[in-house]
Amino acid sequence: MTPDRRSSALSVARSYVRRLRAVRLRGSQALHRRVGDAGRYWSDDSEIGWRANSHWRGGLPDPDWASVGSDHLAIFDTFAKALDLPRRPAIVIEWGCGGGANAVAFAPRCSHFIAADVSADSIAECIRQVGQVCDTPATGLLIDINDPHAATVGRENTCDVFLCVYVVELTAGPEEALRILDAAQHMLTDGGMALIQVKYHTTDPATRGHRRNYRRNLANMTTFAIDDFWIQAARHGLTPRLITLVPQNRLDVRYAYYALTKP
Template sequence: MCAPADMKRLAAEAKGLVVQALDRVTVRLGFGHSQERLVDDAKAYWVDGMAEPTWRGFSHFRDAGVFQTTADWTSVGREHWDLFERLERLRGGADRYSRIVEWGCGGGANALAFAPHCDEFVGVDVNPQTLDECGHQLEAVPKTKFTPVLADMSNPEAAAEQVGQVDVFICLYVLELVPSPEYGLRLMQIAHDRLKDGGVAFVQTKYQTANWRTASRRHRYRGSRSSGMTSYPIDTFWTQMTDLGFQPEACYLVPHNPLDERYAYYLLSKR
């Protein structure tokens, strides 16, 4: 017989599978939540949900529990910079940049790694506390100007106007958290619009596989594991970026790392 703790764990796993299956069936039948509902629920979590047990970890605050037990906070940004640098070499990119923007800067893990390579680092986020934390981390890079921009999830285009033109647009561990694939494409349109000619976007998505559990949820944002809310088939996202006017330069897959799984990284230049 199973021990009570094992039975409890198995029951929780079974319940999770049933909920996931119901989510997918609901969406397939056309009963997923509206874009407006999904955005409102996402705002309720990211702007007002700071007491949620997962919030600091998903926001990449340095003191979050996940970075004390599972992953190294500084390695998140360092590994992203190393990958960006490797992919940039494929297209003969620059070693230093005037302006870099990170859409969804969170607690500054990526900012701390990218900021030393530019004159100005622009951090965009929907919560003022994350912008404060990002600025606090960038005190370690005093030669780089930090410009915080507060975004409204209902109207990200308004924040984009404050960003101005940039050489590099990065968006990492964000596109899987957005309310829907369509919302993610809005952010990628912003990326294209904000980049200077010849500029480059470095973005990451969750990729879909043949497993039905990897599809976008489109339902119950706050009741779901938000890190798996939105995903894209690799070929679909590549084609969508081409349609937006990007030139895809490279794609790099990370099937699994200490934080999660199914990461696809894209380097996209503005044509």
Template sequence: MGPPQSPRRLAEQAAAYWSDTAAPRWAADSHWESGLGEKWASVGPAQVAITRTLLAALGRDVPEGRVLEWGCGGGANAVVLAPLCQELIGLDISRDSLEECRRQVLDRTGRTVRTVLTGVDSPEQALGEVDEGTVDLVVSYYVFELLASREAAVRVLRTIRRLLVDDGAAVIQFKYDDGTRSGATRRRDYRRRVAGTTFAIHDFWTLCDQQGLLPHALVLVPRDELDTHYGYVLLTRPPG
């Protein structure tokens, strides 16, 4: 309870949370194997299956070229994606998670992952590490709910658009507002409700379109093994 806090203040709280690797739920929230336990191995196959279903709506599959995972965490998805493409880039705001992702992928697939570190309040840093217009597919799972604010989501979407090749695709998972008080977006005290940025379904669709990413299809998953109220949207960057 209390007045909403500014996006800058929420970003400061988020940066403090994600830098505290000793926090009780940090490993689980970062999707490390040590935090999720037996669930870890099933997360990646489920996310990639939904991604392939959505891509099939455009007659596509995971491209053989360059794939970027925005928010790779402890590598649960990366271990499934890495064998499907020539180059996988794992991006995260935690150096520890990038190292864990790299280790998991190497141990389980023998592949290497190129890693990119960004700040909580500086998603555009990715553009200094990855050339614009060179990524064939961007995926992001269990990330947009963790962003500090709607404003942060807009900046990430704009950056993703700049990274994609013309007609490149993105599959983004978001947490949808179910109309209840508990489903409404977080507006203060980031640490109390980490996964607290939600969107009305039509609003997220429109928001992506406004940032230059063309929506094509949507899948709703009311409940998965980690949480509830998830949507996945398939987007492309229009040529030109």
């Protein structure tokens, strides 16, 4: 390619990127509007698909519901073994517990399970499901979607495992997702592990997170580049240790799971 043609191609590519960015910005909503839409969605269990999106038993088909907890427990076991951490932690908190699909797998392993969610109904259902499978004490923690940090006050350095899966992609934007890292950093004991899953994007612009229409796009609102979330975790006081990718499972695609420890 001649220098002139190379320069022309670069100019066309830059123009395309600028147009793409302009379209995304014109189509975006202010963060506070997206947070408000998210709050309204998760507080109303009459919304279409709410029980499926909250991973309630019956909202998902039984094989899919059961696979949520078993798949994530297997990932946890792999991370814990590799990092020489207990596979039976004392206190586990699940940030975004939904209807208990993960809780029924993790609660029998621990001495105390904390079900945290923005929905009081989901917390109650999660605790009910735990009671069906074990006698581990389970308590609820209601998260204010506008002030998630408030849920961590008085609980600093109390949890051995911070579990957060199928949640980050539902947040109203990357700014909100990174507040979950802050919550994990506050609540974990020294040496404790956060197992956090994100939906990753690729070079395909269609895989990027959305900035409007929360109800329509809720499962793809927030995505990260794989390396970016690793870097962000370190910036928020956690030490990235391991990562595993699940390009596709029963529910969706492009999942990245991180093992992050608190120094």
